[in-house]
Amino acid sequence: MELDVQCADVIAPGTGATCTCRAGYVGDGRNDGTGCTDNNGCSSNPCVTLASCTDVPAPGAGAICTCGTGYEGDGRKGGTGCSDIDGCSPNPCVSRARCTDVSAPGTGATCTCGTGYEGDGRQDGSGCSDIDGCSSNPCVSQAHCTDVIAPSTGFTCTCRAGYVGDGRNDGTGCTETYTCSPNLCVSLARCTDVPAPGTGAICTCGTGYVGDGLKDGTGCSDIDGCSVNPCVAQASCADVPAPGTGATCTCPDGYGGNGRRDGTGCTDNDGCSPSPCVAQAICTDVPAPDVGATCNCTDGYVGDGRKNGTGCTDIDGCSPSPCVAQARCIDVPAPGTGARCLFTDGLKGNGSQGGTSSTVDDGDHRTSANHILMPVAGMIGLGAVLALLLVVLVTAVAVNVVLKRRLASVKSKRGANGTTIQNSAFDDTYADTRTNRPNNDGTYCDVIDDDITKRRGPAYGISQHGVNNTSDVGGGEGIYQTLDPRTLEKGNNEYQKLAKKRVFQQS
Template identity: 25%
Template sequence: MHATFSRELPKADGPRCCVGSTELGRRLPRDRSVRPAPTAVMFRLIALSLLVGVALGKPQGDPCHPSPCGPYTTCSVGGNGAAVCRCLQGYFPQPNTIVGCSAQCVNAQDCAHDQQCKHGKCVNSCVDSPCGRGADCRAQSHRAVCSCPHGYVGDPLISCTPKPEERILQRIEVDPCTQRSACGVNAECRNVGGRPVCSCLPGHAGDPYSQCRRGECAGDDECPSNRACRNYRCVSPCDGSCGHNADCEVRSRVAICKCLSGYVGDPFTSCRRYNPNELCEPSPCGANTDCRVQNDRPICTCKPSFQGNPLSGCRHECESDYECAASQSCRDYRCQSTCSPGACGEGAICEAINHRASCKCPEHYLGNPSTRCYPECTQQSECPNHQACVNLRCVDPCAGVCGINADCRATNHKAICSCPKTMTGDPFVRCRPFEKVDLCQPNPCGTNARCTPGHDRSGKERPVCTCPPGFLGDPLHHCRQGECLTSEECPSNRACFENTCMNPCTRLHCGSNANCEVRNRVAVCSCPAGYSGDPLHNCYANPQRGSRYYKK
């Protein structure tokens, strides 16, 4: 059996095919009794997958999603990135895995005359030994025919026993296989109903009744990887396997035939030259697809805005909103988000309801949600004078700002808190009824001044401010410590020293024998009568008349 790769599939108008619908044919003999073993089918599938690529319009995607394979198949990705279709165990291509796989048989008519259909496979009618003990089984017309051998009687479906007159003879019968001439050299003998049945030993071939000769091999695994065991000989699987204008390559001991470049046809029969354009004329692809020829193969892709399997047909993702989710709408034949950019105006909130965009401005925003939503304010100047811009809204600035019992007045976008005339306290905390002690709390007088509750000339209660002892100044503004700041604030015989009015002579040291006197708040040093000199340093007595120091 050979793996068949053909570029053409039979159609009503003649053989055509595409790469996406590659044929995995089975070159069976006319005798339907010959069926490929599952392992052979698997070899054909693996070999074919190395040659066939399917274009789904998604070069970077998984070629098995969606699966291009037919029923009763599995899809896997081959080493070259192409989809590889394999029949499930016990199934065979019909006629290829793209169309699908099916069981080897459905009824006995699908099998050879000596076989019957069992669990989808053709098996010898006698394989399950349906006959009775001692009976012979002959497969004929898809059924087992049971009969008692010569010299035996009974129901062949139950049991066959020797005829009574032959039982004595049977007791002395010799096993025919013990006779030296029963079988040939290298043959084995089986006693079947008293008759020798000969067959060649494993790995041997020939006439088992004369001589069997040992072969080069008994199975493919005894041959090199590029050879297969045929009639107990290791031969090239390519010998006589491929047709005219076809190349042959051995892979896993299986002949892989393919048409030469520029040729098309059944590589196991004959390949012919072709015009590359004819691979897409008529198109072998499904509906709504494009067909192009690449590397001598037709490549099928979905048309723009279409999707699906290009081998079976492509369709729009949607043609109406109701084919999409409730939050989507059908645009350009695709399901897209209803609230995509531009569905609503600038700054607006979009909500998808039944395939439609519902637009609204955020809370406290102004404007048309279909065009633009904007905040009520972003700066104080955008609000009236008696309001303030808070969190993009023009609101009363007095809300919750002032203390208990306090009054609030909004001015220039600000809250001004004050206690009522009959109350006092912190207007940002609490205002309470006015008491007499409150005249001086807080102290309304100047720095360092004392406050005492009193009355004005009209008898109205008011605070009275005075400077404490040792302080001078205006008690309404500032009281300074001491009697004076300058000497002008002291009597004429006193001068201001360290805020105290004192005799300036106590601060000035005159010379010896000198006197100090205060003149207009200034200390003056002078020598007393009868003395001369510098009063700041020394005064000395004048000399007496007649004295040696006296001068006239």
């Protein structure tokens, strides 16, 4: 007997047996009959259309109704049937997301973030966050990007200070603001736009002006270069008009320098540097505030002493001549002053108009070595004069010694009544050998019978006759103003020769 059939004996008086198919089977259960077959629980179609029917295998019975994907319920026609599964219950989305059920046969739900948010919207996902409108860098580099807060969307581009525009890459961008248009500055100022990101403009007054340069400010005014007083006390200050700068300092007359405290100031202008005077003049600066210099010629010179004037010339002591008509006038060279008067042949005296009168030689054999020079007002070098006198003195002493020796030898040869004349040429002393008396009282001597006036040279001494000799001043050797020792010596030698000749004649 099959396992799926239950056989029951028919109680007698009945006969036979009854076959009962087990649960889940249908049939007569008999071998010779339909037997028992699985009872198809779906044959009666117990499920709704949205459900699939699945027979419950025997010994189970009935059918199972299974709702299709996306549906829920028992699937049975007499049950809950099948309805769309609500994917949003429970809600899988975050609060900022909207949940949308996925229609069957789909399953689940979609979470959609609200406007201004981004993400999957799911609680078990990325959720929803504010969309960063600046993440795509929609603004130019000179602009600042600001995200628009959700639920709004987008961004704003704001140009930085010093720029103007919408700041967007797809717009006008940002350009530098030129504040100098329209010009904010006065006409004397230069307008300079402040480079971005700075703002505004700078007004710079031109050279020589001061102020902020703004039309609505102090503008630009001339800088007073004298306000800081750059000049010294003696100088006058003058402002340099704009566009010049600073000040000019001018020293008054008689002063030199730039007049500035930080410069040379004002100093007395030395009128003698460079000297306007010639070499023979003394330059004296005229003290400030007067200007220039005075030039004074030194002794012996005359003129204004100036290089561009008459200079200094030797004062001509002979103009007018201080000498008489018969005398020759000789100017004393500068730095000496005055003149010397020299007689021509045959005259004697000092030759000056206010001095001894001149006379003509009477031919009486008189001669003299004594002539007078005009006083020299200028100073002659003292050293030169002393040296010259020393030479003359030494020479005179030497000559006198020689003459005495010669006269001594002559004395032994003179006659009994002869006369010897001894000449001390430089001390004006003569001795009469007959009386042995020196004559130094200032008288002059004659040399007897000797035409000494026709010779050149001195015969100056003392005579027993007491008659003055005259001098032969016309000869060059008879002029002693030069005090030449050789000339004196020559004159004395001539005199000694004449003296010897006279002695020999008398003896």
